[in-house]
Amino acid sequence: MTENNLNQTIKTGRIPRRQFLQLFAAGSVAAVGFPKIASSSMKYSFVKARELSFNNLHTDEKLTIPYFEEGQYIPEALKEISYILRDHRTDDVLDIDPNLLNFLYQLQSTLETQRPIGIISGYRSPKTNASLRSRTGGVARTSKHMLGKAIDIRIENVSCRNIRNAAISLRQGGVGYYRRSNFVHLDTGSFRHW
Numbered sequence: 001m002t003e004n005n006l007n008q009t010i011k012t013g014r015i016p017r018r019q020f021l022q023l024f025a026a027g028s029v030a031a032v033g034f035p036k037i038a039s040s041s042m043k044y045s046f047v048k049a050r051e052l053s054f055n056n057l058h059t060d061e062k063l064t065i066p067y068f069e070e071g072q073y074i075p076e077a078l079k080e081i082s083y084i085l086r087d088h089r090t091d092d093v094l095d096i097d098p099n100l101l102n103f104l105y106q107l108q109s110t111l112e113t114q115r116p117i118g119i120i121s122g123y124r125s126p127k128t129n130a131s132l133r134s135r136t137g138g139v140a141r142t143s144k145h146m147l148g149k150a151i152d153i154r155i156e157n158v159s160c161r162n163i164r165n166a167a168i169s170l171r172q173g174g175v176g177y178y179r180r181s182n183f184v185h186l187d188t189g190s191f192r193h194w
Contacts, residue, residue, distance in 0.1 A: 049070075057120060061084050089131075108155075119151065121150075122151050124146055129143050129146050150185065151185075175194075176193070
């Protein structure tokens with residue numbers, strides 16, 4: 001790297017991590033430029049992987065897995081999460097919307113809990129949705145569950161009221177509180193709550 005390139009990098013605060021480490025090891029980074037470069041390039045290297053824990057309350061399957069790391073979703077992890085969130089009545093699997101996973105991750109962070117997310121309902125096949133709709137009120141004909149964009153949850157030792165309040169504060173999507181059935185619905189649609 002030329003001195004002009006180094007000076008430009010210091011001014012903009014942008015340098016690839018590998019190049020920064022090479023320059024630092026070689027003693028090429030001036031003390032004046034070090035804090036600016038470090039704050040811009042190294043902030044990403046210390047970002048913790050996003051991890052979720054699930055407990056499927058119908059199948060008793062458990063899963064703890066990082067699903068996002070180094071700025072990317074982990075394809076195998078997304079498959080495993082989609083499987084545990086499958087329609088337990090039919091065993092049908094659909095890819096779960098990664099935005100829903102991010103919503104859950106932010107929710108756990110807001111609640112300051114690492115307890116597994118208890119899955120009441122994740123993906124629902126059209127057949128299951130129609131069956132539930134015929135027996136129960138409150139099941140939408142075009143439910144976001146059928147798109148892999150909704151989940152009904154509870155978290156052990158966290159009240160559903162607290163889950164609801166934390167989810168509403170995030171303003172990430174739909175939040176439904178079903179007090180009698182003791183669960184909270186989350187989806188990646190527009191922000192609304194009931």
